[in-house]
Amino acid sequence: MKASRIVLASRPMGIPSFENFRFEEIELPALNEDEVLIQPVYISVDPYMRGRMNDVKSYTPPYQLNEPIVGSIVGKVIESKSDNLKPGDLVNANLPWATKIIHKSHGLFKIDPNSAPPSYYLGLLGMPGLTAYFGLLDIGRPKEGETVLISGAAGAVGIVAGQIAKLKGCHVVGLAGTDDKVKLLKEQLGFDTAINYKASKNLRKDIKAACPNDVDVYFDNVGGEISDAVFANLNFKARVVVCGQISLYNETRMQLGPRFLPIILTRSAMVKGYIVRDYTDRYHDGILQLTNWYREGKLTYKETFVKGFDRLPEAFLGLFAGQNQGKMLVQVE
Amino acid sequence: MKASRIVLASRPMGIPSFENFRFEEIELPALNEDEVLIQPVYISVDPYMRGRMNDVKSYTPPYQLNEPIVGSIVGKVIESKSDNLKPGDLVNANLPWATKIIHKSHGLFKIDPNSAPPSYYLGLLGMPGLTAYFGLLDIGRPKEGETVLISGAAGAVGIVAGQIAKLKGCHVVGLAGTDDKVKLLKEQLGFDTAINYKASKNLRKDIKAACPNDVDVYFDNVGGEISDAVFANLNFKARVVVCGQISLYNETRMQLGPRFLPIILTRSAMVKGYIVRDYTDRYHDGILQLTNWYREGKLTYKETFVKGFDRLPEAFLGLFAGQNQGKMLVQVE
Numbered sequence: 001m002k003a004s005r006i007v008l009a010s011r012p013m014g015i016p017s018f019e020n021f022r023f024e025e026i027e028l029p030a031l032n033e034d035e036v037l038i039q040p041v042y043i044s045v046d047p048y049m050r051g052r053m054n055d056v057k058s059y060t061p062p063y064q065l066n067e068p069i070v071g072s073i074v075g076k077v078i079e080s081k082s083d084n085l086k087p088g089d090l091v092n093a094n095l096p097w098a099t100k101i102i103h104k105s106h107g108l109f110k111i112d113p114n115s116a117p118p119s120y121y122l123g124l125l126g127m128p129g130l131t132a133y134f135g136l137l138d139i140g141r142p143k144e145g146e147t148v149l150i151s152g153a154a155g156a157v158g159i160v161a162g163q164i165a166k167l168k169g170c171h172v173v174g175l176a177g178t179d180d181k182v183k184l185l186k187e188q189l190g191f192d193t194a195i196n197y198k199a200s201k202n203l204r205k206d207i208k209a210a211c212p213n214d215v216d217v218y219f220d221n222v223g224g225e226i227s228d229a230v231f232a233n234l235n236f237k238a239r240v241v242v243c244g245q246i247s248l249y250n251e252t253r254m255q256l257g258p259r260f261l262p263i264i265l266t267r268s269a270m271v272k273g274y275i276v277r278d279y280t281d282r283y284h285d286g287i288l289q290l291t292n293w294y295r296e297g298k299l300t301y302k303e304t305f306v307k308g309f310d311r312l313p314e315a316f317l318g319l320f321a322g323q324n325q326g327k328m329l330v331q332v333e
Numbered sequence: 334m335k336a337s338r339i340v341l342a343s344r345p346m347g348i349p350s351f352e353n354f355r356f357e358e359i360e361l362p363a364l365n366e367d368e369v370l371i372q373p374v375y376i377s378v379d380p381y382m383r384g385r386m387n388d389v390k391s392y393t394p395p396y397q398l399n400e401p402i403v404g405s406i407v408g409k410v411i412e413s414k415s416d417n418l419k420p421g422d423l424v425n426a427n428l429p430w431a432t433k434i435i436h437k438s439h440g441l442f443k444i445d446p447n448s449a450p451p452s453y454y455l456g457l458l459g460m461p462g463l464t465a466y467f468g469l470l471d472i473g474r475p476k477e478g479e480t481v482l483i484s485g486a487a488g489a490v491g492i493v494a495g496q497i498a499k500l501k502g503c504h505v506v507g508l509a510g511t512d513d514k515v516k517l518l519k520e521q522l523g524f525d526t527a528i529n530y531k532a533s534k535n536l537r538k539d540i541k542a543a544c545p546n547d548v549d550v551y552f553d554n555v556g557g558e559i560s561d562a563v564f565a566n567l568n569f570k571a572r573v574v575v576c577g578q579i580s581l582y583n584e585t586r587m588q589l590g591p592r593f594l595p596i597i598l599t600r601s602a603m604v605k606g607y608i609v610r611d612y613t614d615r616y617h618d619g620i621l622q623l624t625n626w627y628r629e630g631k632l633t634y635k636e637t638f639v640k641g642f643d644r645l646p647e648a649f650l651g652l653f654a655g656q657n658q659g660k661m662l663v664q665v666e
């Protein structure tokens with residue numbers, strides 16, 4: 001039985017390109033006891049994967065050269081030698097980018113297709129949603145009436161963080177890179193206002209105008225000059241949730257910027273980085289709460305689908321060009 | 334009755350100078366009911382006072398032009414119309430820089446001269462000691478066996494933070510600006526090692542050598558390039574206590590440095606600024622603990638005395654040239 005897979009052909013210097021990926025044909029063996037054959041339905045592309053393409057020490061080990069890219073996948077069981085799963089079942093797991101995958105039944109999370117659209121397990125009810133949930137509530141700790149500012153607000157994580165902040169009674173402001181995204185945030189996702197940072201002539205002043213009481217919680221997915229403009233508007237006792245730094249992932253050298261420690265000191269601010277895995281023991285509670293909010297109509301979600309397994313590299317590269325509204329996904333079949 | 338006082342003559346641009354201070358002769362009225370006449374014995378000069386010389390919004394309001402500089406003072410009651418205080422009593426309070434001061438008895442903290450040297454209420458048992466105590470224990474939260482690095486380690490706050498970290502079983506490393514200070518830290522104050530950052534040719538590497546397991550808690554009094562070298566050596570889940578930024582207080586424009594947010598993200602680090610006043614409701618516990626450690630011989634303290642009221646500006650300016658070991662004080666009589 002043949003399958004296609006995508007391996008890391010070379011490590012990118014700076015912005016990744018198609019050349020960093022290679023398609024391969026492989027021959028799959030027959031299933032052993034307790035194994036299942038999975039066909040991906042949705043494959044997730046996420047900004048954090050850029051970091052795994054580098055050969056550096058980090059929480060998550062780097063991808064290996066000539067080995068498959070691995071990421072979150074929702075797939076359908078098409079053959080099973082396991083008592084736990086049967087053909088037609090939908091599962092979610094971190095799996096290699098391939099058109100067919102053999103895996104033990106252990107470690108596959110079975111999805112209930114009635115509770116939410118299956119693709120949501122890569123977004124609202126998966127890593128991005130949980131990242132927003134724990135980062136905003138555990139680190140940001142927004143209080144009613146406070147101002148919450150979100151960069152990368154129209155992305156997979158940002159749209160969830162902003163909606164949760166609204167549920168907590170905050171004044172919520174989003175930063176995004178196109179007028180369409182600004183419109184999405186204001187008209188469909190309940191943000192109080194949003195700013196197209198690419199169109200802004202003075203982002204620091206525009207943020208001040210949108211946040212007249214200054215920023216109490218800054219949920220940062222972007223970093224760089226956008227964060228410089230936000231730090232100038234931090235309130236006393238502000239909390240900065242460092243969730244992502246997509247503007248800097250492709251930089252090849254240390255970037256210079258304004259020194260933040262004096263601001264952190266004079267505002268008694270708190271700045272904290274995290275990865276969602278720090279909250280593994282609370283995933284269950286997080287998914288439950290997100291699912292309930294979704295079912296009650298209090299949270300909506302937005303996805304950008306790219307169709308076809310062959311377009312996985314294109315979808316991934318599109319993240320860094322801001323081509324997604326909400327979650328970027330590849331729909332395989 | 335005549336007295337001398339020192340007022341803010343002009344606001345410094347950059348490094349303060351003698352011209353920013355003016356000595357004045359004033360005539361004091363007779364005491365009213367419940368007032369006392371105080372003669373300062375020790376007057377504190379502290380780096381944070383530099384910030385109050387600027388006309389900027391901050392937690393603590395700026396000094397007013399042509400009004401006295403105000404700071405922590407230990408003084409002796411020489412005349413009293415209060416039932417609470419009698420001549421000879423020692424008191425501590427924030428008071429104007431003057432050779433004689435009239436004040437209501439309310440707001441004066443009476444010192445027990447048997448519990449510790451009275452000058453310690455400006456240092457170990459005063460604002461600097463409490464700043465070290467709460468910053469290290471409440472924000473830094475060092476655990477036994479962890480590595481604690483302190484910048485400005487030989488200063489009024491640093492020597493307390495380092496000794497408390499040793500009491501908690503940590504590997505403690507100090508950064509200071511002279512060989513004498515390095516010697517003080519290692520030989521008298523129990524630091525495991527210390528680095529003269531001015532003599533270091535590669536501070537980042539020297540810190541790595543002194544902290545082979547990386548830095549778990551960074552207690553920062555200095556900022557600037559020293560902090561750049563420390564941030565490169567932060568461990569996963571490091572805590573950075575932003576207590577002071579003395580290297581930057583005299584800068585007239587925004588300083589550029591390496592961007593820290595990517596480091597904070599990839600190390601899941603936490604960076605927090607604070608002022609000791611955030612802990613007002615726990616001062617009593619802090620002073621009690623510090624006093625007990627001092628009486629048990631577990632904490633020692635170091636002071637640099639400058640003699641004479643007239644030399645207050647000189648002592649203050651000396652802080653920014655690193656002329657103090659431990660607490661810088663003016664001894665008035």
